[in-house]
Amino acid sequence: MRALLVVAHGSRREASNDEVRALSEAVAARDTGLYDKVSCAFLELAEPSIPAGLEALIGAGMRDITVVPYFLSAGRHVAEDIPAEVAKVTAPENVRIRIAPYVGRSGSMADLLLEQGRTTA
Amino acid sequence: MRALLVVAHGSRREASNDEVRALSEAVAARDTGLYDKVSCAFLELAEPSIPAGLEALIGAGMRDITVVPYFLSAGRHVAEDIPAEVAKVTAPENVRIRIAPYVGRSGSMADLLLEQGRTTA
Structure with missing residues (x-):
């Protein structure tokens, strides 16, 4: 049983x-078959904490369990x-x-930025 | 002449x-033909400022010019x-x-997180 914790x-x-x-619900909804459960946790100021998650x-x-910062x-x-x-x-x-490595390190971030640039009004 | 400012x-x-x-150099290197120039700027604590950029x-x-937060x-x-x-x-x-809308709002962020979860050691 595999899980992703954002x-x-x-x-x-x-x-x-x-x-x-x-966002973590959107990840869960992807239904990739990779994870049995996807949830989220917070370093501070919100619940659940990382240990609780x-x-x-x-x-x-x-x-x-894979933790993605x-x-x-x-x-x-x-x-x-x-x-x-x-x-x-x-x-x-x-x-x-x-x-896992934090998301800013993703090689796909450059593509996401390009895509985002095209979504202006 | 079109530009993207991250x-x-x-x-x-x-x-x-x-x-x-x-990252902004990586975006520029994508060579999509969408932008003639890609650069970055900072809200605070670093240079160039947004107006200077x-x-x-x-x-x-x-x-x-498209600004992507x-x-x-x-x-x-x-x-x-x-x-x-x-x-x-x-x-x-x-x-x-x-x-443009900020990157966290991207519909592709869920996919990026899934991909990132697969890059653990």
Whole structure:
């Protein structure tokens, strides 16, 4: 059972957190067969926390969990804080948790920007 | 003559600003025929500023400029600060400046996240 956990910074502006929730639902709706569950968690300012998000996935039977940092640059949050939050979870031996590169590092970001440039009014 | 201006927040961490510069170079290298010039600018903490970035493009003969906010959520920066910075530029009558939706709003972001989840070690 495989899961994807989209991890965002979290905002005091609840609409921003809801954007992340909607995005993780959009990922789940892709129905690629890659993941049995897709959810999201927040580094700070919003719920669930990263440990709570991971524990919910483990509790739901997920055994291979990939954390994707929804961040544009490789600052302290990506380099240190997210790994530290992930490390707070004592996963059973049969559970594997991996952290993917942050989205800003994606080779497809340049294409997404080009596409976005064409969506002006 | 058309141009794309990638606008990021800007960081005290120069490596993050360099990531944005490299990304705008990657966009330019796509050679789609859509833009004659692709460059980047920063809302704060890094150079060039948004007005300086726009003025450089206008000075280089660009007449149709699309600003793409390299932001993940629609906070104050996207809703107010970027339009305010763009409005500081008094463009000649024959120059059109448009602001595209921020990248977090892209319908392709869900696919990018899925792809990113597959790039773990």
